[in-house]
């Protein structure tokens with residue numbers, strides 16, 4: 133088997149709480165993600181999904197265990213891993229075009245080339261006519277599209293997405309899920325995608341990693357064996373799709389019951 137794109141081994145994270153105690157957030161997580169694979173992390177609030185993603189991004193250091201990307205240990209952020217995190221807001225004082233160009237300019241790409249690439253990406257996320265707008269003039273869905281374009285601009289091999297569509301209305305979420313799948317099917321980046329949504333996880337993913345309540349451990353990894361390209365209307369009447377939804381809903385319910393001591 134070829135080397136995994138991301139290998140997470142024995143990963144543990146402890147935080148110090150305000151009163152000086154140590155809080156175990158992630159406990160002995162082991163998972164491998166293959167190149168080009170779309171893997172979602174699903175679990176209850178506070179189980180450590182974001183922390184796991186931030187550690188892969190190199191923004192948070194593990195307490196123990198190891199993360200490698202293409203065999204190289206993660207020691208900090210790098211251009212091979214592109215974050216799409218809600219709190220990584222767009223620069224409000226820059227236009228949409230300037231926001232998408234920013235990372236490229238930082239990397240030393242010439243202004244003309246950065247602009248050409250940024251415009252092509254804005255076209256891809258259906259925002260070509262909004263290049264000169266400022267973030268505050270856009271809807272939440274449009275802002276999230278800009279954030280995705282900005283990350284794609286510097287061509288990371290891995291996309292790290294932390295509930296990127298969580299704050300959007302149901303219709304916009306569906307539209308952006310379709311767009312993300314379209315982009316992914318075209319250039320097959322490796323994606324690690326944190327979500328609370330069972331249907332979102334099944335629709336998008338090759339595999340879904342279900343986590344327990346805190347401290348977050350892996351409860352089960354469910355392989356989603358559904359044909360691609362995926363068309364929502366077809367999946368909704370697909371019996372296997374429905375079975376995955378039921379299986380994952382049941383797993384999430386079990387996680388909550390276990391935590392309640394039932």
Ligand SMILES: Nc1ncnc2c1ncn2[C@@H]1O[C@H](COP(=O)(O)OP(=O)(O)OP(=O)(O)O)[C@@H](O)[C@H]1O
Nearest residue numbers: 147148149157176177178179180181182183184346
């Ligand atoms: N910087 C930090 N300092 C102390 N504790 C932290 C820090 N970051 C996260 N935690 C704790 O680690 C645990 C996991 O948090 P995390 O945000 O990773 O969970 P999550 O599964 O992403 O939650 P949600 O689904 O609600 O976003 C929580 O108990 C949280 O309070």
